[in-house]
Amino acid sequence: MAKLDMDGPLKLEEKVILKEVIQPMPGSFALGHLAANRSFEVLYVSYSETTVQEALLTCLKKRIGQGGFMDKLTGKNKINAFKYSYANSVEACFHKTCKNFHDFGGLKVLNNKEHPRPPKKSDWICSRCTEELTASFKVKAG
Numbered sequence: 710m711a712k713l714d715m716d717g718p719l720k721l722e723e724k725v726i727l728k729e730v731i732q733p734m735p736g737s738f739a740l741g742h743l744a745a746n747r748s749f750e751v752l753y754v755s756y757s758e759t760t761v762q763e764a765l766l767t768c769l770k771k772r773i774g775q776g777g778f779m780d781k782l783t784g785k786n787k788i789n790a791f792k793y794s795y796a797n798s799v800e801a802c803f804h805k806t807c808k809n810f811h812d813f814g815g816l817k818v819l820n821n822k823e824h825p826r827p828p829k830k831s832d833w834i835c836s837r838c839t840e841e842l843t844a845s846f847k848v849k850a851g
């Protein structure tokens with residue numbers, strides 16, 4: 710089973726974010742659906758270069774991560790909760806978010822429209838993408 714390694718889940722509401730996510734630190738977060746039995750389905754992963762609180766409030770306001778029209782038709786669950794973790798460096802956030810992105814199904818399963826991007830002016834590369842490239846190269850070569 711894939712693990713997020715984050716705190717939560719908490720309800721995705723402004724008052725909850727303002728009360729609970731108060732450290733002025735960068736971090737990773739996941740948005741998802743919290744079912745009545747407390748199971749959390751990951752639907753979107755991202756990270757914040759500034760503070761987790763700010764990023765979560767932006768997601769809430771702009772409905773970032775919510776499914777589109779087709780998801781409504783197919784009855785896909787809606788985002789109503791989040792999990793988060795702080796990090797000491799933005800680079801750590803980026804790599805953790807990439808790992809979660811792959812562990813939880815990538816573009817096929819998540820509402821993410823693209824692979825997590827490194828911050829501007831950085832040249833960090835997702836190690837999982839590199840591994841997959843190497844693996845498929847080996848298959849072809851062997």
Ligand SMILES: [Zn+2]
Pocket residue numbers: 807811824835836837838839
């Ligand atoms: Zn990747």
